[in-house]
Amino acid sequence: MSKKGMNRRQFVKAGLMTAAAAALGPAVLKPTSLWAAESKVKGPIKLGYQTVLSGTLAGYGEFHKMGAIMAMEEINTAGGIAGNKLEIEFRDSTLKAPDAIQNARYFVDSWGADFLAGIDSSGQALALAPVMAELDRVLMVTHAATEKLTEEQVFKNGVKQIFRIVTPTYQDGNAAAFVAKDLPVKTWATINPKYEYGFTCWNMFKETLSALKKDVTFTAESWAPFGTTDFRSHINTIMDAKPEGLYSVEWAGELITMVKQGIQAGLFNQVKHVMFPVGAAMDVLEGLGAEMPDNIWISGRYYFLYPNDKSNNDWVERFHKRWQHYPAYVSEGAYSTMYAFKKAVEAAGSKETKAVVGALEGMTLDSPAGKRVFRKEDHQAMYDVPWGLTVSNPKYPFKIMGKQVMVPAKDCFARPPFEGPGTKPPFKA
Amino acid sequence: MITNKAYMAFGLLLAGLVVLGLAGDRFLLYISMRIMILAIFALGFDILFGRTGLLSFGHGAFYAGGAYGVALCYMHLAKDPLLCLLAGVLLATGLALVIGFFCVRHTEIYFAMLTLAFGMMVFSLIWNLREITGGDDGLVGVGRQAINLGLFKIPLRKESEFYFLVLAFFTGAIWVAHRIRTSPFGLILAGIRENDRRTEFAGVNIRNYRLAAFVISGAMAGLAGGLGVLLESNATPHISHWSHSSDPVLVGLIGGLNTLAGPLVGSLVFVGLKELVMRFTTYWMLFFGVVLLIILLGFRGGVVGTLVQRLAGRREVRS
Structure with missing residues (x-):
């Protein structure tokens, strides 16, 4: 055995020390890594x-x-x-x-x-x-x-x-109805996507709002197929019906297009109360920028300034x-x-x-x-997502929510078993 | 000699597929089934496009006919998969008969546009008849019950079990395509493609023959759609969209038109290549498109057509 190098015992000792240090080191330094030493969960x-x-x-x-x-x-x-x-x-x-x-x-x-x-x-x-x-x-x-x-x-x-x-759709349909019940609107109309999502949300909105408020009527519906780029005929249908409120779950690029064409047609001057359940999506806020009209009710599945x-x-x-x-x-x-x-x-x-x-x-x-x-x-x-009215803010190059209204999830989400009385909002307190 | 070699090649292919079915893992079986189902679709399509020379952009409608036929049968009538497949194929055939009746009066671009229009009509029907078709959500939850043969049952629930049903229909589809290619009926179809005026003067009612080719290819599209629903357990409207109708066209162009192996090779390349490209990049469409372009430009007449030409060329040199 050469004197220069380590003997076997020293080698083993050093090896053990290194291993122990490797195992303990991170654990001592960072408590979150305690798992490394004792985790039963294996592999990435x-x-x-x-x-x-x-x-x-x-x-x-x-x-x-x-x-x-x-x-x-x-x-x-x-x-x-x-x-x-x-x-x-x-x-x-x-x-x-x-x-x-x-x-x-x-x-x-x-x-x-x-x-x-x-x-x-x-x-x-x-x-x-x-x-x-x-x-x-x-x-x-x-x-x-x-x-x-x-x-x-x-x-x-x-x-x-x-x-x-x-x-889910509860936020778009039911929560919207809770906000709508407090608005001075008796006639509602919609431009909605012509697929299941649009039909479901509009039906939910109508049913819940009718249950919350007796004297509302739903006067016009215009269904826009997926991929619609020209909303003018839909906008005209709505403006001809002269509703007090407009509800639309159009989303992403189609919502941006609809709003831009609506501005040109004077839609937002005529209809004072407008609700876009997915209008607070970032692509829509950024996409419309300053063009988004003020005092539009918007919501989403999360709003970046709430909570x-x-x-x-x-x-x-x-x-x-x-x-x-x-x-x-x-x-x-x-x-x-x-x-x-x-x-x-x-x-x-x-x-x-x-x-x-x-x-x-x-x-x-x-x-x-x-x-x-x-x-x-x-x-x-x-979890809760607010509804709010659009307003300008110098901090952001797009509209954000000004006045906010909260409809808690427990009040607007349907409850299991989803069939029979007491499973759909409004619930008795 | 050539035919013997061809028989041997198909024998080997089938043997290989049986081995794959016994030994392959779940994902490999799933991808193989998708390839075989697309191949059935493309084999039928080639009878119309490759053989008869009619380019349809509406065969997604018949695929959807088969798919929705199976799904509706499963939900409202009977759960036996063979019975449901029969219902699906019948629905697709009926649809092909009606649509074909109007379309085969025209040829070339007029035919293509008509089929496109009818196909999109079926698409919007499926999209809008929400009570029956479930709208854009489609029909969900089509299960694979065991085939009941009285004395014993053949289970299909697992991928490894359903695989052999698909393989059986795949073999059947190859046989049908082969029979048509070697029959007087197939010869007349080829004659119509090459020179419809002359074929007509030979006393052939070309409109009936075109309709027959249309209906056969529609029925095979329906079979593919039905098997597709059993594989994926749902039917959605996009399968009747023109973008899906273009799949067998691309498969035909990749593999080779008017050959028996063309649709098979084309389907393998189409599904396999996409799966491979998607493993390397999430922006797969660009790369997939470039590779398709290379194949389409580099292999004129498709992969199979080019290979056959090469082989034939070499033989000429030798002789």
């Missing part, structure tokens, strides 16, 4: 995210990605999920159901995803329900709004693998610094999804589907949008 946490990244709505997909990537960076810098790195792979959902299914199957069967998230179209979300049951992975829906997903697929058919982190507390304001600032954009509601949904999975996996001490579903059910999550609770029965996240 892989999450497959699909959203629309092609076509006219590709901008939505980019906003999803911003939120998801930012959360991934923050989580991994702070020690990961239960000590494991979070990995996200993105795929273009193309808004077509067969593509969504192929993506989901690729993520789970080929890439080895532990969790799935994303989905913009309601048709895709519904089509994925039986697939998620077969693949047995949790899917967190971050945009698709159909209430059928949670009411029928999760609650009635028992597809426990699906959760939704953003507000006006430190946690949300800090997040908005971080987001703006990272991406030079203010967060869209899908960004917040994607961001919070990562933290929902983090919290659920760490609470369950496992990334197995059954354990994570158990942890998510009834879980409370502190997120930029405020406190979310995942309702146990239908896996819908309950």
